[in-house]
Amino acid sequence: MINKFFAASIPPMGIKYLYVFLLLIGSIFSEARPISYSGGSTLMLKSNAMQNSAYYHYSPSYKFSIGIEQVKDKYFDADYSYLRLTYLLNRKNTRHSQRNLYLQSGISSDGVDHYFYGVHGDWETRRLFSGFGYKETQTASLDYAEQYLQLGIAPYIGEYGDLHTWLMVKAKHDELTNEWNTYPVIKFFKGNALMEIGYTDASEWDIHFMYRF
């Protein structure tokens, strides 16, 4: 679960706790807020039926972020890292909404023939959310794509610092399984932390935890 990437810098008990933590909250490839404010850092932990991952990124500006993602690939039974770059291609701010379009890419520690690229976007107000994503992954043995659509509603409008809740529906397609799965997702925001939890019989838990600092 935790390979040399983590083992080098985390004491044994730390590894144990991180292992448990990843198991508990460990991925969806949709990423809320993939770029932070200038100078901000973000830690993301994700888990779903296909993979678990831990991703740290730093944003030198609000336009892009650069980071390292450590992946435990359940489908291919492999561990590898990605050097990732996300770029904000377009943003439209209005009084009550924000719309974003991002380009994402990553190159694997496995070699130059293993990489991904994609696009994802979102539009949200304080009440409504919609998002989509497309990601193409190339490996030495197989190329595949993933797509998702996500729509959500905030049942109440919280003030700054409150616990914010989103009720969402997500539809995800994975070429590896060649299936569309549609399932409910609940998202919580509080302070610097965000947690998103979804469940479907087909792909089981789909969990995303994020902490910004």
Next chain:
Amino acid sequence: MKNFYLLFVMIGAVYTSAQDHQMHDMEGHNHEGHLHDTMVDGKLLEVNSERFDDFVLGLEGKQVAIVSVSGMVCDFCARGIEKTFSKDKTVLKLDVDLSGGKVLIAFDKDKNIDFEDIKKKILSNGQNATDLQIIKI
């Protein structure tokens, strides 16, 4: 997929009407708790009066910049703005009004408040500052 879209359209219709009402209130038009009769530079001051009164406690003799911000739709946006301004030593106090889309920043009375600098700081967080009103306390 078909059910997915249908579900969203149905729920969306219900919530859109609720949102419209709330957005109306957010813009300060509910005629309760807002400084509707206060004019700054010929413009009505659109800020929650209760929030403003709390903010200016202990700020006698200072000045407050009320910045209108677009794209501030979540806590993460607001938190980023707060962090950006907290690095500015000339800022005495700061309040982010997420619902009202305003950022209140207190400065010393002698500080020359530069809207371009404020715009730059807000933009570094990914939002846009669209308007500035300055009130002497």
